[in-house]
Amino acid sequence: MNDGATVSRFLPDEHATLQLGAEWAASLTAPLVVYLLGDLGAGKTTFTRGLLKALGHQGAVKSPTYALVESYPLAALSVHHFDLYRFTSPEEWEDAGLDDLFTQESVCLIEWPQQGGAFTPAADLTIALTHADNGRNCTVTALTPQGRKSLQAWLN
Template sequence: MAQPNIFLADEAAATAFARSWSPVLSAPCVVYLQGGLGAGKTTFARALLHGMGHAGAVKSPTYALVESYVLAGKTVHHFDLYRFASPDEWDDAGLGELFAPDCVCLIEWPQQGGALVPAADLVFEFFVCGQGRNCLVSARSEQGKRSLDLWQN
């Protein structure tokens, strides 16, 4: 299966792209959001959550480590592991307890949690490209493949 590489010219394009994923992500699903600082990971998460029906503010979980949103039929946990000094902080914070069959988990900086972070179903990797962004999407499981197929069709 081809890995889509999407050019996002501006924030409006990034928002539309993220919202286009909202109807195809079903729980349980683990989504890695990768890329450098300012690459668009939180922008993607915010637009995805709004597309899934969250009407309020979407805070960056950089300091809280996780922000949770209860939506119709599922809970979305948005993690940011940027500040982890060691993968052991994953267990110390009890974050593994948040993974459940009715959850979609968005994880920024998953590499900071090492092998303790659950494997991804989908990976969105963001790269700064001039004034815009490129996003490479890859499916890493059958659940991820189903979501990617739905999105592409």
């Protein structure tokens, strides 16, 4: 399903990517599944870092490339940041027991979701980051009613 809600922005630098994540944090509600799309170095973890810092996370925010998932239990919700880049087969999703992290109190950000195949839960939103003009283009698309609600809250 595509609810047809899409917003695009140009992000000239890393600071703008951090700021976009921080802006979204103010309106974020669970449950929500977000696919973070983009090539290596496109800014997926940078966006996540801005989001988590604005939500009150005090520690480091690192890419979960080797750990598969980094979890951040926060006051109002939990954020789980997945990176499936190193999956060699979709069945690794099930083997790792990742479904247990998808609760009513969680926001799940998933990098390289296609690596999980049909095991990866469907996205409410996609955030696509692409390199452009010494910066990045960011396109956010709502795919479900919950995604549209999140996108509208973000824009307001």
